[in-house]
Amino acid sequence: MTVKLGANRYGKAETRLVRVVKDGPVHHIKDVNVSTALSGDMEAAHLSGDNAAVLPTDSQKNTVFAFAREHGVAEIETFALLLARHFVETRPTVHHARVEVEEYAWNRRGPHSFVRDGGEVRTCVVHHDRDGRTTVVSGLKDLVVLNSTGSEFHGYIVDPYTTLQPTDDRVLATAVAARWRHTGQTPSYAKSYEQVRGALLEAFAGTHSLSLQQTLYAMGERALTTCPEICEVRLTLPNKHHFAVDLSPFGLDNDNEVFHAADRPYGLIEGGVLREDAPDAGFAWE
Incomplete structure (x- = not known):
């Protein structure tokens, strides 16, 4: 061998x-x-x-x-x-x-x-090699967001092991981890950070969501259209499940007002959104 x-x-x-x-x-x-x-x-x-x-x-x-x-x-x-x-x-x-x-x-x-500040963490990864290729990837993680309504989930595959009930009104919550690749020299990384962060939040709040995948794409698309200095966005969105508690044993109704916030297991949605003319990164982001 x-x-x-x-x-x-x-x-x-x-x-x-x-x-x-x-x-x-x-x-x-x-x-x-x-x-x-x-x-x-x-x-x-x-x-x-x-x-x-x-x-x-x-x-x-x-x-x-x-x-x-x-x-x-x-x-x-x-x-x-x-x-x-x-x-x-x-x-x-x-x-x-x-x-x-x-x-x-x-x-x-x-x-x-x-x-x-107990909020999100700003991140970056820089690659540089002997051939002069440089990639700058900015990002953030632990940006926790929640919509208390305006989210649905139905029409999915049903198999013998499916117990999840379809819903047209649910809590949508996640801890955003996002990374975005710069196309070249960015005049102000601080300014582009605030632009991308704001775009991600606006898209999350403003999208009537039929799936977290749809929300992910909307967030990436908004970031790319807002900040011309970036060419690709990659997002990792854990689905922080909130389950409506059955209060009927106590003679109480629950019109999506009382929830159990489950920490695990959780759905994990990952994906990238990029411009059609985005240059090749040259090497892996990781």
Whole structure:
């Protein structure tokens, strides 16, 4: 039997970084989680234990901290681009860098006092390789939304194991995870983030839903028509089921007013929406 080394990469996962910018008595903070992964001429490390081509993961972590001091942390996409290009362009054995950043928001309560925002997490993934190809994917996760009506589900396949009853009025709730790919240089990642986020929320609220799949497509379509700087949106929507409770044993009616919010199992709807002329990403987003 003959075996060979397959695709591989290595890096430092989840470097927690808080950067404080002091503007006199007023402070500003960036709270991020940075993961780096490198690939290239690394075969010897796997096959013979020769580490001459390996940049230690500890060095990758230290680079994150040093770059935060030297360059600051403005938009997470810009910071990820700086890191990815640095690893590829300064290390001959590194042919591809992947940098993922998650940002956690804080709300100001004073010049140097903050309260953690419990809302969604802003995300990005940057790929850069030795051929000069760069892909920037922005996103968010844990954006929890709910429509208390305006959602139906019926006309589906019925088989011997089907117990679900059709409905023309249900709660539709999900925790949105969305990623969108930029076509090239985006003038302001912060502005495009707010545009896409707003479009996703508007489409979710404004779509009379016959299925969560239909809502997913409407959200992706609205994001693409709102923000011309992006060419593809990928969405992951867990269906956070809300079941109307049968109150008849207690002599009470329930006109979709009292629900049991079930956390599992749950339906998981995933899909992408893209422009017809969207360029190939060059490599996987993940």
